[in-house]
Amino acid sequence: MEFIPIRSYDSYVKANLVIAKLQEQDIHCYLKDENITTILPILGNSIGGIKICVAENDITKAKELLNQFEEDEKITCSKCGSKNVHYEVENGNVSNWLLAIASWFLASYALKGKEVYHCYTCDYKFDKLEDNESL
Ligand SMILES: [Zn+2]
Known part of the structure; x- marks a missing residue:
């Protein structure tokens, strides 16, 4: 039986969560290069x-499941229901400009700006998820 790589991850947590879900659905699969990427993360990009x-004969089902998992993980806009939502540093925020200037003066200290969920369908920005959302 031949095994073919269908996705790659830089986080072993994410990779293990995904493979556990696939194995739950009786997909024959394993993680390749988990140890080297975890022990020496600097090599992760090069390999x-x-x-x-995934086993050759489970490829189609595995890809469908992965697409379904990725769709389920997307955040839904509480205003319009779109899944075109991204988590990003808020643009044009005065406090973020002050942080940027302070970071420049402090040279090596990078200060984190305010991050929000931004719906690109209706342009709505929110910083908290609804209680029924799961990540
Ligand atoms: Zn929206």
């Missing part, structure tokens, strides 16, 4: 990260 390798 392509942690790869999920």
